[in-house]
Amino acid sequence: MKRFIIIGLMVLLSSCDIASVANKKINGVSFVASRDSINNTHVTPVINLQANYVAIMPFGFIRNLEHPRITYNSNRQWFGETKEGVQQYVKAFKTQRIRVMIKPQIWVSRGEFTGKIKMNTEDAWTELEETYSGFILDFAKVAEETQTGLFCIGTELETFIDHRPEFWSELISRIRKVYSGKLTYAANWNEYNRTPFWNQLDFIGIDSYFPVSNLKTPSVESCKQGWESYKPQLKIFSENLKKPVLFTEFGYRSVDYAGNQPWESDRRMNAVNLEAQLNATQALFETFWNENWFAGGFIWKWHHKHDSSGGEENFMFTPQNKPVEVLVEDWYTRY
Structure with a gap:
């Protein structure tokens, strides 16, 4: 851990020329559901990170990309993915003054990309719309009952949206009738600029896996240069819609x-490079966290058993027990 502290101090000094505070941000973590309930043991590490928001993610499951029926809130699921589990998680975090976004997501069998969900018949599309509405509206009601401040209506569903835009507009209207908080949608990084319903939502939500560097160990500067291809368009998009990103x-x-195809989760990519993760994340913070049109974000992803999660040998996304955790805490402390 001493090594992490030293690296964290180096990061802090290297970025001291950035203004300490622009405005309050959503400094969030994507909190992974578990088979168990949670308590202060699991909440305290999130507090220590200086996070002020968590995304709680109940899952619905479909058999394949052409299957229209979503299964959810099943006794075969982990507790944290169910309605009862979401309610318990929300209470545990809100008790400790951590705000919550409920973010229902779909898991396609074998981990296929949700953006490619596409039905082959009108009847199948209608059934998908019915089952998705049930899934989302049930959790929108949970969000209202728990007074959760932010609700995400879907995650990376571009083909579904492209083919059925009227359904999505109507679904948002139905959500507004049962939920009084703020709404967003989690668009994939290459999807957001054609999502048709931002004017009905409160935030332009983006899963920000933009490719920013093709270097094996990208520097902070190379990643910041990579962001120059995207940041101006994001700013204009936000200003034109008058909604924060x-x-x-x-x-x-x-x-x-790490910065080449950031969405990639293939476990065959297993050459650990903590510096690549650290530099790419620092570049993202330096690029966006001081912008008034930028609302903040939720780091992917955070596991409930902090002490046994992540670590120096871990090659996946979590920042836990890695040098990047110190970096995230530093930036979340500032905002």
Whole structure:
């Protein structure tokens, strides 16, 4: 841990020329559901990170990309993915003054990309709309009952949206009738600029896996240069819609080429590179956290058993027990 503290101090000194505070941000973590309930043992590490928000993510499951029926709130699921589990998680965090976004997500069998969900018949599309509405509206009601301040209506569903835009507009209207908080949608990084319903929502939500560097160990500067291809368009998009951008997911794996295809979760990419994760994450903070049109974000992802999560040998996304955790705490403390 001493090594992490030293690296963290180096990061802090290297970024001291950035203004300490622009405005209050959503400094969030994407909190992974578990088979168990949670308590202060699991909440305290989130507090120590200086996070002020968590995304709680109940899952619905479909058999394949052409299957229209979503299964959710099942006794075969982990507790944290169910309605009862979400209610318990929200209470545990709100008791400790951590705000919550409920972010229902779909898992396709074998981990296929949700953005490619596409039905082959009109009847199948109608059934998908019915089952998705049930899934989302049930958790929107949970969000209202628990007085959760932010609700995400979907995650990376671009083909579904492209083919059924009227359904989505109507679904948002139905959500507004049962939920009184703020709404967003988690668009994939290459999807947000054609999502048709931002004017009905409160935040432009983006899962921010933009490719920013093709270097094995990208420097902070190379990643910041990579962001120059995207940041101006994001700013203009936000200003034109008069809505802030929220990174509904952000983060990098601790692997070689972390900034090249940041969405990639293939476990065959297993060459641990803590510096690549650290530099890419620092560049993201330096690029966005001081911008008034930027609302903040939720780092991907955070496991409930902090002491046994992540670590120096871990090559996945979590910042836990890695040098990047010190970096995130530093930036969350400032905002």
